[in-house]
Amino acid sequence: MGIYTYSEMAATLKKLAVSKNSDLSELEDLCIAKDGDIESYYIPFDYVTPTAKVVLVGITPGKTQLINAIQSVQKSLQKGLSVQETLKMAKNEGAFSGTLRGNLVRLLDHIGLNKKLNIESTASLFNEDAHLVHTTSVLRHPVFVGKKDYSGSNPSMIKHPLMLGSIETYLKQEIHQLPNAIYIPLGPKVAQVFEMLIKQGVLDSNQVLFGLPHPSGANAERIAYFLGNKPKELLSPKTNPEILDKAKAEIIEKLEKYKI
Numbered sequence: 324m325g326i327y328t329y330s331e332m333a334a335t336l337k338k339l340a341v342s343k344n345s346d347l348s349e350l351e352d353l354c355i356a357k358d359g360d361i362e363s364y365y366i367p368f369d370y371v372t373p374t375a376k377v378v379l380v381g382i383t384p385g386k387t388q389l390i391n392a393i394q395s396v397q398k399s400l401q402k403g404l405s406v407q408e409t410l411k412m413a414k415n416e417g418a419f420s421g422t423l424r425g426n427l428v429r430l431l432d433h434i435g436l437n438k439k440l441n442i443e444s445t446a447s448l449f450n451e452d453a454h455l456v457h458t459t460s461v462l463r464h465p466v467f468v469g470k471k472d473y474s475g476s477n478p479s480m481i482k483h484p485l486m487l488g489s490i491e492t493y494l495k496q497e498i499h500q501l502p503n504a505i506y507i508p509l510g511p512k513v514a515q516v517f518e519m520l521i522k523q524g525v526l527d528s529n530q531v532l533f534g535l536p537h538p539s540g541a542n543a544e545r546i547a548y549f550l551g552n553k554p555k556e557l558l559s560p561k562t563n564p565e566i567l568d569k570a571k572a573e574i575i576e577k578l579e580k581y582k583i
Contacts, residue, residue, distance in 0.1 A: 329367050368392065377506075379457070427445075
């Protein structure tokens with residue numbers, strides 16, 4: 324996969340007419356890689372927070388984030404903002420918004436990340452303390468399978484050439500820019516990628532906090548147990564308390580020892 328930057332794509336972003344109902348056929352000019360029914364589209368997420376001490380990592384942006392980012396860039400251009408400010412605004416547009424953000428803040432505060440960063444609550448990472456966090460994805464540029472948002476399952480990110488190319492080109496570049504940060508993979512599919520990166524020597528295992536429940540509302544029971552809001556005896560068979568207990572203990576131990 325080649326490296327695509329905002330400077331190359333700015334003219335295309337500026338001319339696109341998009342709305343929240345736009346489909347991918349209207350964004351064809353942003354397609355940067357394709358393999359059968361798997362496609363990747365450029366998103367203006369080039370900005371990396373240079374002072375970040377924590378990196379939150381998802382799977383890949385979806386179509387909604389892509390459209391929001393395009394609209395954000397167009398608004399910034401109309402206001403005459405600098406390239407740096409334009410990219411920063413596009414990256415911050417809707418990051419971990421809604422229920423997802425609320426759950427994420429509760430989880431991060433519960434493991435003591437706020438204390439590690441000397442802030443009252445990790446909620447401020449999305450406002451006045453945004454300089455302490457960098458949000459990204461294993462696949463920086465949105466990947467779609469059969470024109471639908473890629474969920475991380477099929478095909479595997481660590482086996483498919485297009486996705487491995489994205490990891491090699493973009494994710495490793497971001498890690499190189501933030502070599503001493505703490506990385507928090509959100510979900511087991513993202514964790515698999517970081518296990519691969521640790522084996523490759525790209526990161527130290529002590530700086531990756533594995534096992535935090537994904538903050539999605541669909542993951543409510545695991546989140547509730549992790550936070551201590553639901554007793555073990557009331558859990559459904561789909562939730563394994565031993566795995567969550569072990570993950571929490573390891574996360575807290577790593578966090579206490581790691582110097583950032």
